[in-house]
Amino acid sequence: xxxxxxxxxxxxxxxxxxxxxxxxxxxxxxxxxxFPSVEAVLSSIEGVEEYISKNRFLIDVLVxxxxxxxxxxxxxxxxxxxxxPIVIAVLNNPLNEPIFVKENxxxxxxxxxxxxxxxxxxxxxxxxxxxxxxxxxxxxxxAVKVEDAKTLRRVQSFVLKSDVPFFVLSADKRIRAGSVKDxxxxxxxxxxxxDKEIKGLLKKIGRLEG
Amino acid sequence: MDVSVVFPSKNRGKYxxxxxxxxxxxxxxxxxxxxxGGSSDDTVSVALKExxxxxxxxxxxxxxxxxxxxxxxxxxxxxxxxxxDVDIANLTPQFIERxxxxxxxxxxxxxxxxxxxxxxxxxxxxxxxxxxxxxxxxAKFKQPLSGEIAGLRRVFYQVEFESGWGVDVGLLxxxxxxxxxxxxxxxxxxxxxxxxxxxxxxxxxxVAEAILKRAIRDGKIDEAWMGEYISSLGKxxxxxxxxx
Numbered sequence: 546x547x548x549x550x551x552x553x554x555x556x557x558x559x560x561x562x563x564x565x566x567x568x569x570x571x572x573x574x575x576x577x578x579x580f581p582s583v584e585a586v587l588s589s590i591e592g593v594e595e596y597i598s599k600n601r602f603l604i605d606v607l608v609x610x611x612x613x614x615x616x617x618x619x620x621x622x623x624x625x626x627x628x629x630p631i632v633i634a635v636l637n638n639p640l641n642e643p644i645f646v647k648e649n650x651x652x653x654x655x656x657x658x659x660x661x662x663x664x665x666x667x668x669x670x671x672x673x674x675x676x677x678x679x680x681x682x683x684x685x686x687x688a689v690k691v692e693d694a695k696t697l698r699r700v701q702s703f704v705l706k707s708d709v710p711f712f713v714l715s716a717d718k719r720i721r722a723g724s725v726k727d728x729x730x731x732x733x734x735x736x737x738x739x740d741k742e743i744k745g746l747l748k749k750i751g752r753l754e755g
Numbered sequence: 756m757d758v759s760v761v762f763p764s765k766n767r768g769k770y771x772x773x774x775x776x777x778x779x780x781x782x783x784x785x786x787x788x789x790x791x792g793g794s795s796d797d798t799v800s801v802a803l804k805e806x807x808x809x810x811x812x813x814x815x816x817x818x819x820x821x822x823x824x825x826x827x828x829x830x831x832x833x834x835x836x837x838x839x840d841v842d843i844a845n846l847t848p849q850f851i852e853r854x855x856x857x858x859x860x861x862x863x864x865x866x867x868x869x870x871x872x873x874x875x876x877x878x879x880x881x882x883x884x885x886x887x888x889x890x891x892x893x894a895k896f897k898q899p900l901s902g903e904i905a906g907l908r909r910v911f912y913q914v915e916f917e918s919g920w921g922v923d924v925g926l927l928x929x930x931x932x933x934x935x936x937x938x939x940x941x942x943x944x945x946x947x948x949x950x951x952x953x954x955x956x957x958x959x960x961x962v963a964e965a966i967l968k969r970a971i972r973d974g975k976i977d978e979a980w981m982g983e984y985i986s987s988l989g990k991x992x993x994x995x996x997x998x999x
Contacts, residue, residue: 590829590912614813615790615829637813640793644810657815 546610546635547572551580554608561605566593590616594623601627610635614644621650676735684739689746691732696750700734701725703746709738756834757785758855759908761827762841763812763820765792768801770842775805778839781848783855789841790827792818814918820902821922828911835859837905844946853940854905863938864910865930867896868903870945875900876952881959882924882966889970890928896939899924900962903942910935920958921965928969 547565554563564584567573576585588596597607597620607629609620614637621634634650636642639657646653678685691697704711704725712722716731728734736743760778764771771789778787789802791811802809810830812823828836835855839846857863878900887894900923910930917925931937950958970976 591909612813613826613829615810615826618810619829638793638811638815640811640815641813 546612547576548579550608550610550635551576551583554606555580555583566596593620597623597629598627601629604629606631606633608633608635612637614638614641618645618648618650621645622648625649682739683741684737684743686735686737687743689734689736689750691728691730691734693730697728697730699746699749701728703749704734704736707738707742709736709742711736756783756859757832758783758835758837758851758905759786759788759831759833760784760837760839760851761788761790761824761831762807762839763790763792763823763827763902764794764798764802764841765818766794766796766798767841768794768796768798770844771798771801771807772805774839774841774843774846775802775807777846777848778837778851779806781851783835783859784837784851785833786831788827788830790823790830792823819917819919819922821917821919821925824922825916828908828916831908834908835905836908836911838902840902843903845944850942853942854903857938857940858905858907862936864935865906865926865937866904867898867927867937867939868901868905868942869896869898869939870901870942877920877955877959877962881962885963885966885970886924889966889973889975890931893927893931896927898939899927903945906930906935917961917965920961924962925965925969928966932973 547567551563551565554561562584563580563582564586565576565580566586566588567576568587568589570587573585573587576583586596597604604624607620607624609617609624609632611617611620617634617636618641621632624632631652632650633652633654634645635654636645636656639655642653642655674688676686676688689696689700691700703709711725712720712735713728714720714733714735715729721727725734736746758781760781762771762774762778775787775789778784787805787807789798789807789809791799791802791809793811793815799809799811808830810826812818812826814822824838827838835858837851837854839851843850854866854868857866875898878898882899883894886896886899893899900920902923904923904926910933911926913933914926914929916922927937967976
């Protein structure tokens, strides 16, 4: 957690003075070696509180990213009380987000928040089965089941317009290539094309959110 | 001195209302904290309704009693922290007061509660033999695994909490090593659910691990010790002769 916070802060403000407080000498040692330009300080649980109160006029941003949400909440609340301009808390358990919000912690980083949209994005991309992914281009062989008349029209129009190679597995288990006009409802059409091409088709047949 | 009461809890909705109300009735108690282990019942909403501070324990993947206790300690603001199991059916305000009184009187910095009942199976079969082996000075404690404890908040901030069931014995050993003044207080009869035997396996492992880890750290296990121990096994009569 500390690694990401330090890297982000350094990138956001390369000239800013960065101090990291750790509770064990081993961690302080590692941080000093990893980030020579960062001041790494050894302190205790309560020592951090003293540090925040003592340096309240010097601290522009406080990031509380310990492995305990209770401690993060404690430091965040104290920092807000001390009027530190930007207070950021990094959560360990996403279930604690409402507690932080209730305590007026304005910036709560929930690392788990990206999981759902990211999975949705990845799976959405393949909301038809990707049978084979090409290694050298963004594309592959996709299987689209022709479930209704609308899908049939869209698939036929897509193949004709894009001129993509395809073959068909028919409902009666026959494999055939040939004219896309012969495709029927119930068939599975295998299309070899690029991701961006298939996305247009998927949107049209409602299998990819706009 | 103000007191914070901490209840680690998971799916204990039916106990939490009574526990929080009782804790607030004890003298000097300024806050009650429920550290939830990701309950699927109404533990959190009931605790909040009763005026407790609630936090969900930090370790999402592996909820453990020790993590819950640590989070509870970090959220506390009282001079003294009392940790209690939430499912004590006969919890009274006096029960809580008895736990922290030796600290108020300056007779202790850490108090371990014990009860009028046979100590648990993990206590008798794992904790006590290992403590006798490596920390004989702690073998006098009737219930070294008791979860009913009280201590000055500052002492809890100086030790590392084991994540799981090893937390209670870990605290006992570490606080003893730090020279913290420890007493054991008899809390009378405790009425609570007993765990089934199969549920004790993890607990036994974690308790053993917590003690052995410290024995290694404190230089109590080395090659010489192992040699001596193994040779003593050779002298033991393991035939069963003479046993009942």
